Amino acid sequence: SQQGEEDPQALSIQEGENATMNCSYKTSINNLQWYRQNSGRGLVHLILIRSNEREKHSGRLRVTLDTSKKSSSLLITASRAADTASYFCATGRLYTGANSKLTFGKGITLSVRP
Amino acid sequence: DAGVTQSPTHLIKTRGQQVTLRCSPKSGHDTVSWYQQALGQGPQFIFQYYEEEERQRGNFPDRFSGHQFPNYSSELNVNALLLGDSALYLCASGGVFRGLETQYFGPGTRLLVL
Numbered sequence: 001s002q003q004g005e006e007d008p009q010a011l012s013i014q015e016g017e018n019a020t021m022n023c024s025y026k027t028s029i030n031n032l033q034w035y036r037q038n039s040g041r042g043l044v045h046l047i048l049i050r051s052n053e054r055e056k057h058s059g060r061l062r063v064t065l066d067t068s069k070k071s072s073s074l075l076i077t078a079s080r081a082a083d084t085a086s087y088f089c090a091t092g093r094l095y096t097g098a099n100s101k102l103t104f105g106k107g108i109t110l111s112v113r114p
Numbered sequence: 115d116a117g118v119t120q121s122p123t124h125l126i127k128t129r130g131q132q133v134t135l136r137c138s139p140k141s142g143h144d145t146v147s148w149y150q151q152a153l154g155q156g157p158q159f160i161f162q163y164y165e166e167e168e169r170q171r172g173n174f175p176d177r178f179s180g181h182q183f184p185n186y187s188s189e190l191n192v193n194a195l196l197l198g199d200s201a202l203y204l205c206a207s208g209g210v211f212r213g214l215e216t217q218y219f220g221p222g223t224r225l226l227v228l
Binding site for chain 1: 149156157159162172208217224
């Protein structure tokens with residue numbers, strides 16, 4: 001079963017515009033991570049935000065987390081054609097003696113037009 | 115510093131056969147997780163290995179089994195292959211000992227079952 005639900009399912013924007021992607025989840029989490037995937041290849045880690053954090057920045061990326069609403073958003077500013085990819089949010093739960101078990105949504109397809 | 119590596123990159127098998135996929139984690143990482151990604155879906159957690167033991171398992175049948183070696187590398191075995199096992203299999207590594215919550219993914223192995 002997939003916990004995260006991304007919204008919208010597909011997004012098409014012009015180069016230079018900002019892209020906002022949303023993710024909602026159902027159960028309690030320890031962290032939430034965003035990944036990018038190009039053409040069905042491996043996932044590239046973008047950013048991790050812990051449950052006690054509200055906002056994080058990394059370059060052109062800004063992620064927010066609202067645990068009361070069980071939702072997160074990823075903002076990509078000044079988009080580029082190279083940002084065209086599928087984006088996934090994954091919720092992580094920590095277990096003693098193990099790493100986070102990640103539960104992914106179905107992903108958002110972002111197209112950035114040159 | 116090599117990232118997560120997986121082999122082979124592609125594989126074609128027929129129903130009923132068995133397959134073994136391999137993964138070497140990122141240097142300094144001690145956990146390996148395996149995910150299955152069907153076409154158009156997000157990755158689904160299969161299981162995670164740490165200290166050569168299976169620590170967590172997702173909703174996958176016993177046909178899916180694994181192993182972790184002393185050098186932290188891992189294998190995923192799938193017996194009695196079904197057509198529905200066709201997918202991209204992703205390996206991710208992280209570090210429990212070092213408290214590394216971020217998981218880094220390999221490029222994946224694309225399995226086609228005919």
